[in-house]
Amino acid sequence: MKWTENAWKEIEGIYTSVTEMPFNQELMSGTLSLDRFRFYMQQDGVYLAEFSRALALIAARCFNHPYTLDFIRFAERAVVVERSLHEGYFRQFNVTGDAEASPTCHNYTQFLLTKASLDQVEVAMAAVLPCFWIYKKVGDHIYQYQDGKNNPYQDWIDTYAGEEFGLLVEKAIEICDDVASRCSDLQREQMTKAFVMASRLEWMFWDSAYQLEKWPI
Numbered sequence: 471m472k473w474t475e476n477a478w479k480e481i482e483g484i485y486t487s488v489t490e491m492p493f494n495q496e497l498m499s500g501t502l503s504l505d506r507f508r509f510y511m512q513q514d515g516v517y518l519a520e521f522s523r524a525l526a527l528i529a530a531r532c533f534n535h536p537y538t539l540d541f542i543r544f545a546e547r548a549v550v551v552e553r554s555l556h557e558g559y560f561r562q563f564n565v566t567g568d569a570e571a572s573p574t575c576h577n578y579t580q581f582l583l584t585k586a587s588l589d590q591v592e593v594a595m596a597a598v599l600p601c602f603w604i605y606k607k608v609g610d611h612i613y614q615y616q617d618g619k620n621n622p623y624q625d626w627i628d629t630y631a632g633e634e635f636g637l638l639v640e641k642a643i644e645i646c647d648d649v650a651s652r653c654s655d656l657q658r659e660q661m662t663k664a665f666v667m668a669s670r671l672e673w674m675f676w677d678s679a680y681q682l683e684k685w686p687i
Protein backbone atom coordinates (compact mmCIF):
# COMPACT_ATOMS: atom_id res chain seq x y z
CA MET A 471 0.00 0.00 0.00
CA LYS A 472 1.24 3.49 -0.81
CA TRP A 473 2.40 5.69 2.08
CA THR A 474 -0.25 8.32 1.31
CA GLU A 475 -3.06 5.72 1.45
CA ASN A 476 -1.95 4.71 4.93
CA ALA A 477 -1.37 8.31 6.00
CA TRP A 478 -4.84 9.38 4.85
CA LYS A 479 -6.40 6.58 6.92
CA GLU A 480 -4.71 8.09 9.98
CA ILE A 481 -6.40 11.46 9.43
CA GLU A 482 -9.77 10.33 8.05
CA GLY A 483 -11.46 11.32 11.34
CA ILE A 484 -9.77 14.74 11.38
CA TYR A 485 -10.81 15.36 7.77
CA THR A 486 -14.46 14.42 8.46
CA SER A 487 -14.44 16.71 11.46
CA VAL A 488 -12.99 19.54 9.30
CA THR A 489 -15.87 19.25 6.83
CA GLU A 490 -18.37 19.38 9.72
CA MET A 491 -16.86 22.45 11.40
CA PRO A 492 -19.17 25.49 11.63
CA PHE A 493 -16.59 27.54 9.70
CA ASN A 494 -16.73 25.25 6.66
CA GLN A 495 -20.47 24.57 6.89
CA GLU A 496 -21.16 28.31 6.91
CA LEU A 497 -18.60 28.95 4.16
CA MET A 498 -20.46 26.39 2.07
CA SER A 499 -23.86 28.04 2.65
CA GLY A 500 -22.41 31.57 2.32
CA THR A 501 -23.64 32.49 5.83
CA LEU A 502 -20.20 32.75 7.45
CA SER A 503 -19.90 36.17 9.11
CA LEU A 504 -17.64 38.68 7.43
CA ASP A 505 -15.74 39.16 10.71
CA ARG A 506 -14.83 35.53 10.77
CA PHE A 507 -13.88 35.39 7.08
CA ARG A 508 -11.80 38.57 7.40
CA PHE A 509 -10.00 37.13 10.40
CA TYR A 510 -9.35 33.92 8.47
CA MET A 511 -8.07 35.79 5.42
CA GLN A 512 -5.73 37.97 7.45
CA GLN A 513 -4.31 34.98 9.30
CA ASP A 514 -4.09 33.03 6.06
CA GLY A 515 -2.03 35.85 4.56
CA VAL A 516 0.45 35.45 7.44
CA TYR A 517 0.29 31.68 7.05
CA LEU A 518 0.94 31.69 3.28
CA ALA A 519 4.03 33.90 3.62
CA GLU A 520 5.56 31.39 6.07
CA PHE A 521 4.25 28.37 4.17
CA SER A 522 5.99 29.54 1.00
CA ARG A 523 9.23 29.99 2.96
CA ALA A 524 8.90 26.41 4.22
CA LEU A 525 8.36 25.19 0.64
CA ALA A 526 11.41 27.14 -0.58
CA LEU A 527 13.49 25.62 2.21
CA ILE A 528 12.38 22.13 1.18
CA ALA A 529 13.28 22.98 -2.44
CA ALA A 530 16.77 23.97 -1.32
CA ARG A 531 17.14 20.75 0.66
CA CYS A 532 16.06 18.44 -2.20
CA PHE A 533 19.64 17.74 -3.32
CA ASN A 534 19.12 13.95 -3.17
CA HIS A 535 15.73 14.08 -4.92
CA PRO A 536 14.73 15.43 -8.35
CA TYR A 537 12.01 17.65 -6.88
CA THR A 538 13.64 21.03 -6.38
CA LEU A 539 11.73 22.63 -9.24
CA ASP A 540 8.39 21.24 -8.03
CA PHE A 541 8.85 22.76 -4.58
CA ILE A 542 9.96 26.06 -6.12
CA ARG A 543 6.73 26.02 -8.15
CA PHE A 544 4.68 25.18 -5.05
CA ALA A 545 6.29 28.12 -3.24
CA GLU A 546 5.67 30.43 -6.18
CA ARG A 547 2.03 29.41 -6.37
CA ALA A 548 1.49 30.01 -2.67
CA VAL A 549 2.88 33.53 -3.12
CA VAL A 550 1.36 34.47 -6.48
CA VAL A 551 -1.96 32.64 -6.95
CA GLU A 552 -3.24 32.30 -3.41
CA ARG A 553 -2.12 35.83 -2.54
CA SER A 554 -4.06 37.22 -5.48
CA LEU A 555 -7.16 35.45 -4.12
CA HIS A 556 -6.47 37.19 -0.81
CA GLU A 557 -5.91 40.57 -2.41
CA GLY A 558 -9.29 40.34 -4.17
CA TYR A 559 -11.00 39.62 -0.85
CA PHE A 560 -8.91 42.25 0.99
CA ARG A 561 -10.21 44.88 -1.45
CA GLN A 562 -13.78 43.57 -1.43
CA PHE A 563 -14.04 43.33 2.36
CA ASN A 564 -11.78 46.26 3.32
CA VAL A 565 -9.13 44.25 5.04
CA THR A 566 -6.12 46.42 5.77
CA GLY A 567 -2.77 46.29 7.51
CA ASP A 568 -0.45 43.48 8.44
CA ALA A 569 -1.93 41.12 10.99
CA GLU A 570 0.00 39.67 13.89
CA ALA A 571 -0.06 35.87 13.82
CA SER A 572 -2.73 34.41 16.13
CA PRO A 573 -1.57 31.72 18.61
CA THR A 574 -2.71 28.93 16.27
CA CYS A 575 -1.26 30.53 13.16
CA HIS A 576 2.01 31.01 15.02
CA ASN A 577 1.95 27.40 16.23
CA TYR A 578 1.26 26.05 12.75
CA THR A 579 3.76 28.16 10.82
CA GLN A 580 6.55 27.54 13.35
CA PHE A 581 5.84 23.82 13.14
CA LEU A 582 6.18 23.89 9.34
CA LEU A 583 9.33 26.02 9.39
CA THR A 584 10.94 23.78 12.01
CA LYS A 585 10.14 20.65 10.01
CA ALA A 586 11.38 22.26 6.78
CA SER A 587 14.66 23.40 8.27
CA LEU A 588 15.61 20.78 10.85
CA ASP A 589 13.94 17.47 10.00
CA GLN A 590 14.81 14.98 7.32
CA VAL A 591 13.54 16.45 4.04
CA GLU A 592 11.09 13.56 3.46
CA VAL A 593 9.50 14.32 6.84
CA ALA A 594 9.27 17.98 5.87
CA MET A 595 7.50 16.99 2.63
CA ALA A 596 4.99 14.96 4.65
CA ALA A 597 4.44 17.90 7.00
CA VAL A 598 3.38 20.23 4.16
CA LEU A 599 1.19 17.66 2.39
CA PRO A 600 -2.03 18.32 4.41
CA CYS A 601 -1.81 21.98 3.36
CA PHE A 602 -2.38 20.77 -0.20
CA TRP A 603 -4.44 17.64 0.20
CA ILE A 604 -6.92 18.65 2.92
CA TYR A 605 -7.62 21.95 1.12
CA LYS A 606 -8.32 20.14 -2.13
CA LYS A 607 -10.64 17.65 -0.40
CA VAL A 608 -12.44 20.42 1.50
CA GLY A 609 -12.72 22.55 -1.66
CA ASP A 610 -14.18 19.59 -3.60
CA HIS A 611 -16.54 18.70 -0.75
CA ILE A 612 -17.90 22.25 -0.47
CA TYR A 613 -18.14 22.59 -4.25
CA GLN A 614 -20.14 19.35 -4.45
CA TYR A 615 -22.62 20.15 -1.66
CA GLN A 616 -23.09 23.92 -2.03
CA ASP A 617 -26.18 25.30 -3.69
CA GLY A 618 -23.96 27.67 -5.71
CA LYS A 619 -26.23 30.70 -5.36
CA ASN A 620 -24.73 34.12 -4.56
CA ASN A 621 -22.09 32.80 -2.22
CA PRO A 622 -19.66 35.64 -1.32
CA TYR A 623 -16.97 33.02 -0.79
CA GLN A 624 -17.33 31.42 -4.23
CA ASP A 625 -13.84 32.48 -5.40
CA TRP A 626 -12.32 30.71 -2.42
CA ILE A 627 -14.33 27.56 -3.18
CA ASP A 628 -13.47 27.67 -6.89
CA THR A 629 -9.75 28.12 -6.19
CA TYR A 630 -9.43 25.04 -3.99
CA ALA A 631 -11.88 22.87 -5.95
CA GLY A 632 -10.22 23.94 -9.20
CA GLU A 633 -8.26 21.84 -11.65
CA GLU A 634 -5.05 23.89 -11.40
CA PHE A 635 -4.83 23.39 -7.64
CA GLY A 636 -5.78 19.72 -8.15
CA LEU A 637 -2.74 19.13 -10.38
CA LEU A 638 -0.39 20.53 -7.73
CA VAL A 639 -1.98 18.32 -5.10
CA GLU A 640 -1.58 15.22 -7.26
CA LYS A 641 2.10 16.10 -7.74
CA ALA A 642 2.65 16.62 -4.00
CA ILE A 643 1.05 13.23 -3.26
CA GLU A 644 3.13 11.50 -5.95
CA ILE A 645 6.34 13.02 -4.57
CA CYS A 646 5.56 11.88 -1.01
CA ASP A 647 4.87 8.33 -2.20
CA ASP A 648 8.07 8.25 -4.20
CA VAL A 649 10.32 9.46 -1.38
CA ALA A 650 8.50 7.30 1.19
CA SER A 651 9.13 4.19 -0.93
CA ARG A 652 12.86 4.73 -0.37
CA CYS A 653 12.62 5.41 3.38
CA SER A 654 12.98 2.98 6.30
CA ASP A 655 9.92 2.00 8.37
CA LEU A 656 11.07 4.35 11.11
CA GLN A 657 11.40 7.25 8.68
CA ARG A 658 7.96 6.53 7.21
CA GLU A 659 6.57 6.56 10.74
CA GLN A 660 8.11 10.00 11.27
CA MET A 661 6.56 11.17 7.99
CA THR A 662 3.15 9.95 9.17
CA LYS A 663 3.55 11.68 12.54
CA ALA A 664 4.34 14.98 10.81
CA PHE A 665 1.39 14.50 8.42
CA VAL A 666 -1.01 13.87 11.31
CA MET A 667 0.27 16.84 13.32
CA ALA A 668 -0.13 19.21 10.36
CA SER A 669 -3.67 17.89 9.84
CA ARG A 670 -4.55 18.64 13.47
CA LEU A 671 -3.15 22.13 12.99
CA GLU A 672 -5.30 22.58 9.87
CA TRP A 673 -8.37 21.78 11.98
CA MET A 674 -7.21 24.22 14.65
CA PHE A 675 -6.61 26.95 12.07
CA TRP A 676 -10.25 26.91 10.91
CA ASP A 677 -11.46 26.68 14.50
CA SER A 678 -9.29 29.62 15.59
CA ALA A 679 -10.81 31.75 12.82
CA TYR A 680 -14.32 30.81 13.91
CA GLN A 681 -13.43 31.72 17.53
CA LEU A 682 -11.64 34.95 16.41
CA GLU A 683 -8.80 33.68 18.56
CA LYS A 684 -6.74 36.15 20.58
CA TRP A 685 -3.53 35.92 22.57
CA PRO A 686 -4.59 35.46 26.22
CA ILE A 687 -1.92 37.94 27.33
Ligand SMILES: Cc1ncc(CN)c(N)n1
Binds near residue numbers: 514600602605
Ligand atom coordinates in the same frame (compact mmCIF):
# COMPACT_ATOMS: atom_id res chain seq x y z
C1 LIG B 1 -4.02 27.28 6.78
C2 LIG B 1 -3.93 26.93 5.31
N1 LIG B 1 -3.59 25.67 4.96
C3 LIG B 1 -3.52 25.38 3.61
C4 LIG B 1 -3.79 26.31 2.62
C5 LIG B 1 -3.73 25.94 1.20
N2 LIG B 1 -2.44 26.20 0.67
C6 LIG B 1 -4.11 27.57 3.05
N3 LIG B 1 -4.37 28.57 2.18
N4 LIG B 1 -4.19 27.91 4.40
